[in-house]
Amino acid sequence: MSPLSIFRAPNTPFPSSSLPPLTPAALLKTWWVTTSTLPMWKSAKNIRITYTSIPSTKNIDDIIHYNPRSGPPATNSTPEEAAKLVTKSIHGVDYPLSENDGDLTYKWRGKGLLFIATSRWQVVGYGGRDVRTIVGEGGEEVLEGVEWVVTYFEKSLFTPAGVDVMTVAREGVDGETLGAIGEGLKGIGGVLGELWDGIFDIPRD
Template identity: 40%
Template sequence: MVTLRAPSTLPSTEASPTIPPPALSWLSGPWNVTHSTLPMWKKNRNVVITYTPIPSTTPPQIDDLVTYQPLNSTSVKTVKGVDKPFSVPNTSTSVESDPASMAYNWRGKGWLMIASSKWEILGYGEEEGTGK
């Protein structure tokens, strides 16, 4: 079962469910972007973000590598950045030994250092009947 909470930026009169953050190991690895509010991804396809925990950072920060293809090209482009956690409401204490955050500030590396964005985990869990 997956429990969802509202984004922290959404004004609401109703309380969102309280969700503990997942394990950092759960978040680590490649993720396919299927939906996004970032305009950049509307002109691109095959967007994959690979998250790698940065050792010895407290709270844990994440290194990320984004690969994607422009809609009108077969070339693969990359973007590198660092994700730093920030606190959001309706987050309970994690039972994991390596907790992730429910929200991150992303900052680009290199010439993209001026670029930044925020992203949040709105829910997670196992799909019923799949074991995933």
């Protein structure tokens, strides 16, 4: 297990650490939601979230793809099963709520028919390998080796408060690392510790 991890309480800064700060640039990829407390995911599997930068802004395009748990496997399916595979999506835009890039707190607003829906979310933990790379003309430092992040969602009109653990790897993190994430959130206490008691796995096939 990588010992490199950091956590914070919602709406507070990350504590001082030797771990390089996570930047919005490091979020711009596809993540697998492997564990969650959000009831909306209890009927879903193969949840992946892709974050993409929106040119000339600090906003992030946010699209979620998932399959119903009741459907056939997404891999190794027969042609008949594959024909029944349903992929659903949720599309929105994340607007940063702070000028500080390291704050990683956003307001999500849905696109299309979901335009009325909004929520607030933030990164409250991350971990992985400690690798620094200079990218871009501005010489921005990013943490390349991030293997997982924990996101916290405030209660909204449509969903209760909850947390997701997202990983770069489809297989997620090992049990020891997941246990350490739970200990980290319970160490923070408050709503994060309470929510972790309701964590469940998201199937990936």
